Amino acid sequence: MILDHVAIVVRDLEAAIDRYVNVLGFSIAYRETLQDQGVEAVGLQAGEAIVELLRPLRADSPIARFRGGAESKLHHTAYRVEDLRAELARLRSRGTRLIDEEPRAGAHGNFIAFLHPKSTGGVLIELCQRPTSSAQ
Ligand code: CO
16 A cells, blocks of 8 residues: 555644645645535645645534644545555455445545544544546
8 A cells, every 4th residue: 555645634724734835845736625525625745645734614524523622633644545446345354344335535536435443543544546547
């Protein structure tokens, strides 16, 4: 598996962009609003990988609750696979609990699926497949 991105939930997206771009020196790879997931996502290029800043669009969304009172909080790590359906089937057969049994649409055109933290030592892990190969 290849590290695709790490996602950080932030309270103040513009302040976070200022910190990551103007202080740390990252460049913005994409910025998009995912209405169905209730987030705005800003991808920062970090070599071959992405650091993705997530801003909840609604105060009562799951990621807003996840952040709690923190200024920002690491939300998940995401690993890229070639065949997401096959990887989910393989992990399921090994007893891994899945949050998403089927691939679904994620940020930046990816197909994504989350593994259950109970099966990953408490870290939320996303598997993703790039849109060039169809997962549907
Ligand atoms: Co992600």
